[in-house]
Amino acid sequence: MSTFKKIFNSRAEKDGSFFMRMQSIIGFKPKNIAIYEKAFTHRSLGLKKEDGNPLNYERLEFLGDAMLGSVIAAHLFNEVQGGNEGYLTKMRSKVVSRKHLNELGRDLNLVRYVKASIPIDNFGANIHGNLFEALVGAIYLDRGYRYCEKFIAKRVIEPYVDIEKLEGRIISYKSVLIEWCQKEKHIFKFETFEDTGQDAVKHFGVRLHIDGKIIAKARATSKKKAEEIASKRAFYAYQREIESQ
Amino acid sequence: MSTFKKIFNSRAEKDGSFFMRMQSIIGFKPKNIAIYEKAFTHRSLGLKKEDGNPLNYERLEFLGDAMLGSVIAAHLFNEVQGGNEGYLTKMRSKVVSRKHLNELGRDLNLVRYVKASIPIDNFGANIHGNLFEALVGAIYLDRGYRYCEKFIAKRVIEPYVDIEKLEGRIISYKSVLIEWCQKEKHIFKFETFEDTGQDAVKHFGVRLHIDGKIIAKARATSKKKAEEIASKRAFYAYQREIESQ
Numbered sequence: 022m023s024t025f026k027k028i029f030n031s032r033a034e035k036d037g038s039f040f041m042r043m044q045s046i047i048g049f050k051p052k053n054i055a056i057y058e059k060a061f062t063h064r065s066l067g068l069k070k071e072d073g074n075p076l077n078y079e080r081l082e083f084l085g086d087a088m089l090g091s092v093i094a095a096h097l098f099n100e101v102q103g104g105n106e107g108y109l110t111k112m113r114s115k116v117v118s119r120k121h122l123n124e125l126g127r128d129l130n131l132v133r134y135v136k137a138s139i140p141i142d143n144f145g146a147n148i149h150g151n152l153f154e155a156l157v158g159a160i161y162l163d164r165g166y167r168y169c170e171k172f173i174a175k176r177v178i179e180p181y182v183d184i185e186k187l188e189g190r191i192i193s194y195k196s197v198l199i200e201w202c203q204k205e206k207h208i209f210k211f212e213t214f215e216d217t218g219q220d221a222v223k224h225f226g227v228r229l230h231i232d233g234k235i236i237a238k239a240r241a242t243s244k245k246k247a248e249e250i251a252s253k254r255a256f257y258a259y260q261r262e263i264e265s266q
Numbered sequence: 267m268s269t270f271k272k273i274f275n276s277r278a279e280k281d282g283s284f285f286m287r288m289q290s291i292i293g294f295k296p297k298n299i300a301i302y303e304k305a306f307t308h309r310s311l312g313l314k315k316e317d318g319n320p321l322n323y324e325r326l327e328f329l330g331d332a333m334l335g336s337v338i339a340a341h342l343f344n345e346v347q348g349g350n351e352g353y354l355t356k357m358r359s360k361v362v363s364r365k366h367l368n369e370l371g372r373d374l375n376l377v378r379y380v381k382a383s384i385p386i387d388n389f390g391a392n393i394h395g396n397l398f399e400a401l402v403g404a405i406y407l408d409r410g411y412r413y414c415e416k417f418i419a420k421r422v423i424e425p426y427v428d429i430e431k432l433e434g435r436i437i438s439y440k441s442v443l444i445e446w447c448q449k450e451k452h453i454f455k456f457e458t459f460e461d462t463g464q465d466a467v468k469h470f471g472v473r474l475h476i477d478g479k480i481i482a483k484a485r486a487t488s489k490k491k492a493e494e495i496a497s498k499r500a501f502y503a504y505q506r507e508i509e510s511q
Contacts, residue, residue, distance in 0.1 A: 080354065083351045084343045086339075087335050087358075090336060091411075093332075094329055094333075104325070105320070105325065106324045106325060106327055109328045
């Protein structure tokens with residue numbers, strides 16, 4: 022058995038099934054799980070492929086970065102009909118910024134799957150975004166461009182790419198919602214609680230009540246973020262009423 | 267009839283069939299020819315879509331640039347097994363450099379299809395690359411990612427993306443070939459001639475003879491370029507002999 026297989030077998034035992042966890046993150050069955058294993062292999066292990074080239078996730082980052090760039094570009098092209106080339110470029114660079122990619126990787130807690138010979142705490146902040154890019158690259162290699170689009174729609178575009186926010190028309194959904202509730206005399210309450218579950222990183226849950234009913238729920242790595250996601254969901258539930266004010 | 271239709275109809279009359287010309291450039295049938303018409307509409311015409319947004323090729327450039335980026339990335343990822351992330355990034359930026367995109371657009375003579383209210387001579391050098399990007403964007407919109415890949419393979423990767431050259435292992439195929447001919451006592455001759463044909467831009471043809479036989483032909487916008495392409499073709503024809511020296 023190769024070192025690579027041994028390392029991943031030992032992880033599979035510790036974490037339950039790596040395959041099942043990947044499936045739940047990406048939203049479909051991996052075909053070639055070895056590609057995903059590579060996407061979490063840090064170069065500190067010093068592993069090599071049969072041809073002598075290094076075996077780690079760095080090349081997959083390059084691939085994933087390119088796929089993110091084109092999928093996000095196509096989405097913005099379709100959604101922002103009024104934006105010219107420069108404007109679309111600026112919007113895209115916000116979505117695929119290092120900071121945002123790090124958030125995406127952190128929210129999925131990808132770092133828990135990394136195999137490295139140095140402790141996780143010694144990685145810089147960019148490990149999260151790098152792993153996210155590598156995962157996108159792995160999906161492209163394993164299942165092709167359309168599955169890449171699916172994954173990016175589910176994990177990037179739906180939860181985070183908000184044209185209203187990117188265009189600066191809405192800075193905070195929470196404040197838009199609160200303002201509307203106060204004006205229209207709706208009673209609202211954000212109920213937040215710790216909900217770390219199986220995650221290594223602390224998570225928070227939020228239930229947003231309006232007039233005594235739970236209207237939206239959300240879960241994220243900070244209270245503020247979870248409240249904002251819940252507010253956004255509520256905003257879209259009440260959009261017609263809010264915008265007809 | 268809208269102004270847009272009138273302009274393109276008048277062009278179709280002048281140039282023969284715009285549809286047929288696009289088909290010959292892209293290598294497959296356009297589904298929605300209006301998208302390609304947009305890819306050649308310069309903003310100087312001041313056309314607007316029904317929703318009031320400008321109708322010109324600038325947004326398509328943004329889309330095409332992104333598609334070029336990801337298709338070239340995937341190609342380099344597969345072909346350059348030994349390159350790390352930084353190396354692949356550097357290679358990609360050579361392929362999609364402004365200078366190279368301008369060459370690609372110029373070689374296809376895309377500028378002849380432009381509709382603008384200013385004379386072609388007043389455009390800067392970047393018009394060629396911009397049109398090339400816009401055409402790639404149009405193909406993506408019209409036929410999707412796979413057709414984009416096909417087009418880029420045919421018009422960018424096959425003729426121009428040369429891993430040996432990108433990696434600096436070969437600077438000039440012509441000089442490698444001449445050196446080999448001299449060493450192995452082969453008689454070679456580059457026969458060049460003007461071959462402008464139907465093109466507005468001057469073109470040159472080259473026939474490369476080795477030992478009295480025509481081994482390779484090429485056609486390009488300069489003698490030097492045509493000789494280099496012919497030499498590259500001859501190099502691959504004789505690769506085994508050349509590399510076993």
